Structures are given as structure tokens and as C-alpha cells.
Amino acid sequence: MSEYQEYRAEREKIDFLINQGYQIEHVTENLSGAFVDFRSVKANDFKQLHIKTADARKYFSVMLLKSKTGS
Numbered sequence: 001m002s003e004y005q006e007y008r009a010e011r012e013k014i015d016f017l018i019n020q021g022y023q024i025e026h027v028t029e030n031l032s033g034a035f036v037d038f039r040s041v042k043a044n045d046f047k048q049l050h051i052k053t054a055d056a057r058k059y060f061s062v063m064l065l066k067s068k069t070g071s
Contacts, residue, residue: 003053010056013049014063022047024064029057036060 001009014036022038022045029035033052039045051057 007053007055007059010049010051010053011059014051014056014060017047017049018063023067024060027060027064033057034060 017038020040021042022040024036025039026037027034028037033050034057036049036051038047038049040047051060
């Protein structure tokens with residue numbers, strides 16, 4: 001899988017969870033990527049994504065900032 005295809009797949013997973021009502025709760029970054037914890041307010045459910053690509057890491061950072069500023 002190309003780098004771009006991997007980014008698209010990770011972005012789609014992030015968008016899917018956000019559209020399902022999940023919010024980013026916690027981020028842990030290390031040398032193998034970022035582990036992003038999502039929590040659903042409605043269902044009190046927890047999901048974790050392992051984000052490996054730099055572009056997807058930038059993307060979830062922007063989504064996190066948007067959620068904090070209400071944009």
C-alpha cells in the first residue's frame with residue numbers, strides 16, 4: 001500500500017469515528033506512531049486507533065483543535 005493510500009485509510013477511520021459521535025480523549029505518541037483514544041459520549045464506548053502516517057497525525061491534530069475551539 002502506498003503512503004497516500006495508507007493515509008486515506010487512516011483518515012477514513014478517524015472520520016468514521018467522529019461522525020459516529022466519538023471524541024478524541026487522549027493521544028499517546030511514540031516512535032511507531034500515535035495511539036488515539038476515542039470515547040463515545042452517547043454509548044460510553046471506547047475505541048483506539050494506531051495512526052502511523054505523518055499526514056494522518058496532522059489530520060487528527062487539526063480535528064482535535066477544531067473540536068476544542070468549536071469550529
